[in-house]
Amino acid sequence: MHTQLSHLAALEAESIHIFREVAAEFERPVLLFSGGKDSIVMLRLAEKAFWPARVPFPVMHVDTGHNYPEVLDYRDRRVAELGIRLEIASVQESIDKGRAVEETGPRASRNRLQTVTLLDAIQEHQFDAVFGGGRRDEEKARAKERVFSFRDEFGQWDPKNQRPELWNLYNGRHRKGEHIRVFPISNWTELDVWQYIADEEMEVPSIYYAHRRRVFRRDGMWLAESPFVTLLPDEEVNEITVRYRTVGDMSCTGAVESPASTPEEIIVEVAASRVTERGATRADDKFTEAAMEDRKKEGYF
């Protein structure tokens, strides 16, 4: 009899436990699903947690309008396969309604505007638990966030006043209007996510694998040529072989040069990588040392 679980089996068991606690104790949970690799793993874990029943909550995509078509295509297919409801919270609608103001200039991004759209959608649908795919290895502020992360009526996170979290006992109590962000894969690393994708033989959007793309260099990253970004005078577009390590708003997510075209090749690449995924590919985290912390306090993912 083999009684020791592999690290991935132990992480999976912990995550499934978290999904089930939320399903049991909350009225209106929702899972944030972008079609990115973390949310793909999240949706698989949710599928496992309730099998053979269906996932008992809808998924929501906060749509900046600046999407990779391959990712949207994947999102729609996966949602149809599971027979679950997809809510789309649109940043464009928030702008049209005057709830958010579009940034201007060549570095304009809708990344920060997503917070307004997300919080409005949470309020509109009265979601009381919002599953996110955040991982503690991603970023320093996230390393200190709880699995059940309390948000006040303004959707704000108060990092200095977090509930102690012990054993596998999660405190999801909140008043009406407040909600809990839940991070079931807090303890997973980027490598764990890819190993899981490989083990489970899961499909991910094709842009995670090597492909030819027209890109230009900005802030040390390869950004894709798209209608959503304006080139600066000295920027030049070249076609090279790249893949994405993270999938976010097209205007602020960079690609990395890579020939990796299978999960196994990506695992080798990630294991040898000397730069974090956010450092390599996210302009949104490069502004200040506390960029993520500040956005999270406002209610960001």
Next chain:
Amino acid sequence: MELLRFATAGSVDDGKSTLIGRLLLDTKQIFEDQLEAVERTSRDRGFDYTNLALLTDGLRAEREQGITIDVAYRYFATPRRKFIIADTPGHTQYTRNMVTGASTADLALVLIDARKGVLEQSRRHAVIASLLQVKHLVLCVNKLDLVDFDQERFEEICAEFTDFAAKLDVDDLSFIPISALHGDNVTSHSPNTPWYEGATLLHHLEHVYIASDRNLIDPRFPVQLVIRPMSNDHHDYRGYAGQVSGGIFRPGDEVMVLPSGFKTTVAGIDAFGGPIEEAMPPMSVTIRLDDQLDISRGDLLCRPNNAPTSTQDIDAQICWFNPERGLQPGNQYALKHTTRNVRCRVQELLYRLDVNTLSRDDSCSSLTLNEIGRVKLRTTQPLFVDEYRRNRNTGSFILIDESSNETVAAGMVISTD
């Protein structure tokens, strides 16, 4: 590859952050962009050396004040194991943070400055690790370079700590002489300590035997939710989802359901996609039973001849977390134990434990922030409990203040008599 969770604790300036930085650096877990950011900040602040502690300080307030406020989780892996470090700060809110970090830890790592020897704080960390039933304790005697790698000094500290640890409930105690700053005995053997024949810290973390730390003896399965697909493919399916909290469950096992006391047998155990042969901690599975019984969240499956104690009177050790209001006899709280939510009243505060001396103050009338004490609670409904030292899952609970919804205490069941 196995998972090992460990908690680190240390006093201010004993080099804990440096040690973690060293472990991450030597196992190649620190990335260039992280190191660059830390080097840049160190230069900007006028430090002479790269302050690895900056790697672990995540929040603005922590960087501003140069202190660590909250538990931070770090990850690294070697080909043998994956590690999760709960890095707990040594000063503000030390007990609360240490208790939190230790609650899920297999091993606790306590740092001692070789020049200063065993301090009050080192003893306190060991006491908390022991109270939380962390089975393996590793004492790193750090800054050995500053005492010229003196074997006698190392042995003196070991002897003093061993005397103290005899009073604790620790199964496995190890001592490692290190210099976190220079890397001696952290990931490779140091030429400076030819007299030390034990393992390096990393080797110890990779090899310490943890497989028998889980309770595989007493079958315990708190029901989290009932799975009823109500679909055409699985019309009559009814399964009980949960995480195994003790023992091993197999199809055909006779089980008893609490609180009803009904007996039935396990028809099958499902994980995603199909049946499995056995389930043990910490697996999350779904159990099907032979009989249609009225079972819901908060119920527990066990064996007819091996059941936890069903009781409304809880005798427990409590660690108090709330800075505003203390715990006093007569107070009422919400209590969460396994998948069961009840209310309780504090019947009696028996004593407060001095975590430095282990002495008991039975004249106290309340517990305040960071204090640990023994209480008797009366719950609105029975809980199905084991002693915490026998089972960390069925022996632990949290208390929640119903007006603020804050988690105000962690509890460990002492006795079920």
